[in-house]
Amino acid sequence: MISFQAFRLDTANQCLWRGQDRVPIPPKPYDMLRYFVENPGRLVTQDELLEKLWPEIYVNPELIRKYILDIRKILGDRPDKPEFIETVTKRGYRFIAPAVDKSEADTPDLKTANATAEDEKQEIVGPETSRRERGGLLGQSPLWLLAAVAGLAVVALAGIGGYLRAVRNRANGSPSNPSIAVLPFADMSPSKDQEYFSDGLSEQLIHDLAKKPGLKVVSRSSAFQFKGKNEDLRSVGRKLGVANVLEGSVRRDGNHLRITAELIKVDDGFQLWSQTYDREIKDIFAVQDEISRSTTEALKLKLLGSSGQEVPSTVRSANPEAYQAYLQANYFKVRGESKEDLGKALAYTDTAIKLDEKYAPAWALRASVENKMAEVGLANVAEGFRRARDDAERAIALDPGSASAYMALATAQIDCDWNWDAADTSVAKAADLEPGAAEVFSIRSYLSRVLGDLDQAIKFEENAVALDPLRTDSHNTLAYMLYVAGRYDAAKAELQKALDLNPRAAFAHLTLSKILIAEGKPHEALTEIEKEPLEWGKLTGQAAAYHALGREQESNSAITALIAKYGVDGSYQIAQVYAYRKQADKSFEWLERAYGVRDAGLPDIKTDPLFKSLHYDPRYTTLLKKMRLPT
Numbered sequence: 001m002i003s004f005q006a007f008r009l010d011t012a013n014q015c016l017w018r019g020q021d022r023v024p025i026p027p028k029p030y031d032m033l034r035y036f037v038e039n040p041g042r043l044v045t046q047d048e049l050l051e052k053l054w055p056e057i058y059v060n061p062e063l064i065r066k067y068i069l070d071i072r073k074i075l076g077d078r079p080d081k082p083e084f085i086e087t088v089t090k091r092g093y094r095f096i097a098p099a100v101d102k103s104e105a106d107t108p109d110l111k112t113a114n115a116t117a118e119d120e121k122q123e124i125v126g127p128e129t130s131r132r133e134r135g136g137l138l139g140q141s142p143l144w145l146l147a148a149v150a151g152l153a154v155v156a157l158a159g160i161g162g163y164l165r166a167v168r169n170r171a172n173g174s175p176s177n178p179s180i181a182v183l184p185f186a187d188m189s190p191s192k193d194q195e196y197f198s199d200g201l202s203e204q205l206i207h208d209l210a211k212k213p214g215l216k217v218v219s220r221s222s223a224f225q226f227k228g229k230n231e232d233l234r235s236v237g238r239k240l241g242v243a244n245v246l247e248g249s250v251r252r253d254g255n256h257l258r259i260t261a262e263l264i265k266v267d268d269g270f271q272l273w274s275q276t277y278d279r280e281i282k283d284i285f286a287v288q289d290e291i292s293r294s295t296t297e298a299l300k301l302k303l304l305g306s307s308g309q310e311v312p313s314t315v316r317s318a319n320p321e322a323y324q325a326y327l328q329a330n331y332f333k334v335r336g337e338s339k340e341d342l343g344k345a346l347a348y349t350d351t352a353i354k355l356d357e358k359y360a361p362a363w364a365l366r367a368s369v370e371n372k373m374a375e376v377g378l379a380n381v382a383e384g385f386r387r388a389r390d391d392a393e394r395a396i397a398l399d400p401g402s403a404s405a406y407m408a409l410a411t412a413q414i415d416c417d418w419n420w421d422a423a424d425t426s427v428a429k430a431a432d433l434e435p436g437a438a439e440v441f442s443i444r445s446y447l448s449r450v451l452g453d454l455d456q457a458i459k460f461e462e463n464a465v466a467l468d469p470l471r472t473d474s475h476n477t478l479a480y481m482l483y484v485a486g487r488y489d490a491a492k493a494e495l496q497k498a499l500d501l502n503p504r505a506a507f508a509h510l511t512l513s514k515i516l517i518a519e520g521k522p523h524e525a526l527t528e529i530e531k532e533p534l535e536w537g538k539l540t541g542q543a544a545a546y547h548a549l550g551r552e553q554e555s556n557s558a559i560t561a562l563i564a565k566y567g568v569d570g571s572y573q574i575a576q577v578y579a580y581r582k583q584a585d586k587s588f589e590w591l592e593r594a595y596g597v598r599d600a601g602l603p604d605i606k607t608d609p610l611f612k613s614l615h616y617d618p619r620y621t622t623l624l625k626k627m628r629l630p631t
Helices: 027-037 046-053 061-075 110-115 117-125 128-133 149-169 195-210 220-226 233-240 284-294 320-335 339-355 360-375 381-398 403-417 420-433 438-450 454-467 472-484 488-501 508-518 522-529 535-548 552-566 571-580 584-596 609-614 618-626
Strands: 002-004 007-010 015-018 021-023 085-088 092-095 179-182 244-253 256-265 270-280
Touching: 002 027, 007 027, 015 027, 027 046, 027 061, 027 092, 046 061, 046 092, 061 085, 179 195, 179 220, 179 233, 195 220, 195 320, 220 233, 233 244, 320 339, 320 360, 339 360, 360 381, 360 403, 381 403, 403 420, 403 438, 420 438, 438 454, 438 472, 454 472, 472 488, 472 508, 488 508, 508 522, 508 535, 508 609, 522 535, 535 552, 535 571, 552 571, 571 584, 571 609, 584 609, 584 618, 609 618
Parallel strands: 179 244
Antiparallel strands: 002 007, 007 015, 015 021, 085 092, 244 256, 256 270
């Protein structure tokens, strides 16, 4: 126990007391305060603090000044009239209060300390609002800022680069788990109307980091699960399976722009790196170029296995209004699959392209929207995929380094063209450009599955799940492939994860009912399919389950309803049921309809267990040949 003025530092229990009251203090300010009181009256340099308190990791010196401010606030100290910590300009700090060792007899009751532990825990972690408040507000007018988002996104990369380079240069500093999640940047504007901007900034950071080989970067959908939530970063790290979390903020005040970013180690909540960038906005594009140049070296990190090639910022547009439209389009595209959301997304991409015809990201995004509209039946399948293919190729012509454009092109080539060689080339190119993106692993998995390589497909999807652990669709997709591979217990485990994340998850109950039928449990399968929220999925599962139970009249009723309601868009599912019921002629009739409309489910026919009864029919081989699939 070390006493100084009205305070006592309990070194045994690592806590601070004032009289009989315990004073909340975070772990790192406590460590710094203890070092000061154990070295009273002596000048302690910044380098000494760094060496003694953080010997094996790089810490931005700015963090020391922040912790000094925290300690002064806790102690009620004033920098102009210090009673405890004196700043010696350009040299360091000196603890000036008399410090006296006391016996353990004076230590407050340990039960009292334990009783306040939970109260202190919140103070140690700190609510998310306090972290956000340090960034300030985003200005009302977005146009000055919108053109610079690509530059803003790489600001944090510059700091991370400095941190990682310093770690690399220290003897014991290599990170054992190079993984990171970028939390969504909060919209702090008074009118709360800049959400598309803050989301776009976070998403660009994710894409930029995903280009670094060897770095695990959690995908957008999982990271954005924590949007607007006041959750302990340690809990966030555990749920996402990462060692580090990046967060930051943007503030504009008149012509002044402030960008802050923090890199936090999740196991102890320690801030590994933080930086604030202040710029005067006279020419926003000059500011963007300045920030981009400062990150060039950071993007060549050998620590993460980089090839040394620069990663260009491809999202910027010379027209800030075009970028604004692009951000709004992306906001609606990821928000949902409704006609309204996808329609707005398409309209905003049209606006962005009209404002800047050479804006490659807008062409790539429009291709992605058109793919989705064709997949969910909001556009003519053949025409929708054709437009998507054309727009993706235009985006690639404008920017050969666009991974999103190659993924959009691959989607059209798989779902509509059935051009597997071309799709393989597009997918491989996307993987070269963004090796750490969950979306890349997912599309590689899909292509492998279509071509019949289930083992490879499962491995790719497992990588996607690791990068996107809170996305229901990821677990659903992996579960389906495990079911196809006959690994029923593993499939059930993934389905349970999907339902834990979203009890109303589409497809989960349908897949589980198929597993139960395959296991010879049709009664359980029928009970399970009643929980499926998708009507066409429920009808498909009911038709199969009733058939497995020998209740043909009810099976017929289900398939009749399926045909009546989904005879245009559900050709593949209708063919599935007839194949399972061993009605080959009817199944091939509906497969031909699916072929004619380029049904997006048809590429799965090679691995779908429900079509096993058709495998020895010559019409099955003929269909595979028509689709250019391996026979």
